Amino acid sequence: MKPFILALLALVVISVGANQILMNSGFSSADASTSDKSVRLSD
Amino acid sequence: MLRFLSLFAVIFALAVPAAAQDTTVDSRAATGGAQTLADILERQEGLKVDDAFRSEATGNPDVAAPGSDQLGTLGGASDPELWRAFRYGSADISTQNRGPAATTVIQDGGMWWLEFREGALLQIAMYLLGGTLVALTLFYLIRGRIKIDGEKTGRTITRFKAFERFGHWLLASSFIVLGLTGLFSLIGRKVLIPLFGHETFSFLAVGSKWVHNNISWAFIIALFIIFFVWVVHNIPDRTDLRWLAKAGGLFGGEHPPAKKFNAGQKLIFWAVIVLGGSIAVSGLSLLFPFEINLFGHTFSTLNGWGVPGWFGATELPYPLSPQEEMQYAQLWHALISLILTAIIFAHIYLGSVGMEGAFDAMGKGEVEEQWAREHHSLWVQGVLGADPVEKENSK
Numbered sequence: 001m002k003p004f005i006l007a008l009l010a011l012v013v014i015s016v017g018a019n020q021i022l023m024n025s026g027f028s029s030a031d032a033s034t035s036d037k038s039v040r041l042s043d
Numbered sequence: 044m045l046r047f048l049s050l051f052a053v054i055f056a057l058a059v060p061a062a063a064q065d066t067t068v069d070s071r072a073a074t075g076g077a078q079t080l081a082d083i084l085e086r087q088e089g090l091k092v093d094d095a096f097r098s099e100a101t102g103n104p105d106v107a108a109p110g111s112d113q114l115g116t117l118g119g120a121s122d123p124e125l126w127r128a129f130r131y132g133s134a135d136i137s138t139q140n141r142g143p144a145a146t147t148v149i150q151d152g153g154m155w156w157l158e159f160r161e162g163a164l165l166q167i168a169m170y171l172l173g174g175t176l177v178a179l180t181l182f183y184l185i186r187g188r189i190k191i192d193g194e195k196t197g198r199t200i201t202r203f204k205a206f207e208r209f210g211h212w213l214l215a216s217s218f219i220v221l222g223l224t225g226l227f228s229l230i231g232r233k234v235l236i237p238l239f240g241h242e243t244f245s246f247l248a249v250g251s252k253w254v255h256n257n258i259s260w261a262f263i264i265a266l267f268i269i270f271f272v273w274v275v276h277n278i279p280d281r282t283d284l285r286w287l288a289k290a291g292g293l294f295g296g297e298h299p300p301a302k303k304f305n306a307g308q309k310l311i312f313w314a315v316i317v318l319g320g321s322i323a324v325s326g327l328s329l330l331f332p333f334e335i336n337l338f339g340h341t342f343s344t345l346n347g348w349g350v351p352g353w354f355g356a357t358e359l360p361y362p363l364s365p366q367e368e369m370q371y372a373q374l375w376h377a378l379i380s381l382i383l384t385a386i387i388f389a390h391i392y393l394g395s396v397g398m399e400g401a402f403d404a405m406g407k408g409e410v411e412e413q414w415a416r417e418h419h420s421l422w423v424q425g426v427l428g429a430d431p432v433e434k435e436n437s438k
Binding site: 001006008011015018019027 | 205206208209210211212213215216217220253254256257258260261264331407408
């Protein structure tokens with residue numbers, strides 16, 4: 001039973017951890033596909 | 044005279060539509076360069092239509108009227124020509140979007156993918172998962188629970204260590220959550236919205252997406268764990284042929300010898316590794332859109348080997364637009380997941396209600412010695428030595 005409980009805990013830790021890493025690593029499509037350098041204001 | 048004119052008018056009135064039909068000649072010139080009836084009929088039959096008359100009719104800046112001319116403002120291309128250039132990917136596009144798919148504004152695969160995803164794919168899901176559950180129920184009703192034939196010894200053998208069970212349960216729990224949230228995403232619009240309404244489904248869909256995307260990492264880690272822990276015990280050998288020849292003793296009552304894993308369990312293991320690995324890779328492709336393109340290169344390689352021809356099929360599409368890559372990845376991810384889910388249904392059945400004593404292996408890690416001798420006799424001999432009775436008989 002203990003490995004099962006540990007697996008569930010690991011599931012939560014890995015999921016939240018992966019989300020935090022990805023959110024702070026610039027992998028979101030918004031970060032990957034836009035840039036303030038490409039904004040054209042004077043055309 | 045009036046009567047003659049009336050007759051003439053009637054004949055003329057009847058003749059005009061006929062003449063109009065006659066003038067609808069099925070040629071490009073008759074349509075002013077647009078598509079013909081033949082094009083439309085061929086497209087409806089799913090035949091390949093030569094689109095050159097459209098894809099190449101995108102205007103020519105070299106013959107443009109000067110900018111000072113009223114007709115010169117579009118630079119030698121009319122609006123339809125501009126849209127055709129968008130449609131066939133030849134427009135000179137400037138965009139602030141820097142995503143890999145930004146250069147493809149319009150692509151062909153979208154409707155085919157949508158129709159398959161909302162039609163055939165849902166039917167496959169229903170028949171595959173529903174059919175497997177029905178088959179297992181029937182099997183249970185006909186065969187009943189597989190019981191321990193011999194007398195229980197009261198002694199137990201350690202079947203799986205704690206780390207093995209941790210890896211199994213990490214994989215199992217992540218797979219179940221991924222399966223449920225994946226199904227929510229796949230059938231949500233057709234099944235869940237009519238049942239629960241848009242508000243509830245919106246909550247479920249947003250939550251499912253977050254959970255599905257992030258739990259996927261646990262699934263991938265667990266896949267590596269079980270691969271490295273169990274691969275040595277899952278290499279096929281001659282014992283498996285004997286086990287398969289007797290269908291694992293499911294019907295005859297005889298228990299064919301097996302090592303730590305029998306041939307059925309080895310099939311499950313490799314199905315999980317191969318199909319699970321494929322699901323993981325296609326999932327990563329979907330998680331990082333347009334960054335990991337799997338299908339264009341694969342299709343090109345298969346075409347190079349002539350594989351489609353082996354089945355009498357036409358060549359696989361190549362090159363693919365970035366959006367088509369995602370569409371194929373989504374369909375592959377869903378189809379392989381459904382197949383693996385059906386296999387796992389059978390695994391869950393045999394590991395729980397289908398066989399007496401089987402759940403203890405993963406539940407407690409300890410199994411009844413008699414159960415082990417019946418289902419994994421060669422493994423038990425390796426762990427404990429030969430059965431005292433067998434030893435006596437072999438003298």
